[in-house]
Amino acid sequence: MSTTLLQSYLDRETDAATARHVGAHLDECHHCDRDARTFQQLRSSLTRHGGPDEAAVGRLHDFAHSLLRGGGDESAEKAPEPGA
Numbered sequence: 198m199s200t201t202l203l204q205s206y207l208d209r210e211t212d213a214a215t216a217r218h219v220g221a222h223l224d225e226c227h228h229c230d231r232d233a234r235t236f237q238q239l240r241s242s243l244t245r246h247g248g249p250d251e252a253a254v255g256r257l258h259d260f261a262h263s264l265l266r267g268g269g270d271e272s273a274e275k276a277p278e279p280g281a
């Protein structure tokens with residue numbers, strides 16, 4: 198499942214049929230389900246603060262994307278992002 202689709206689902210930007218499809222997949226696929234939970238946790242931690250500084254938000258976004266891209270290896274937090 199693509200990260201873009203997963204994020205659209207979490208943002209409720211997909212149509213109802215797609216949302217059902219993604220939801221059913223998350224029920225069956227532990228990998229995507231874990232990615233979705235990670236993304237939701239990061240987003241809720243941002244939302245709680247209301248107005249976090251942009252540098253911190255950027256770092257969290259990079260971290261979330263590295264998790265989603267890299268399959269969630271917890272040791273990947275120092276992976277550099279050239280040309281961001």
Ligand SMILES: [Zn+2]
Nearest residue numbers: 198226228229
């Ligand atoms: Zn999956």
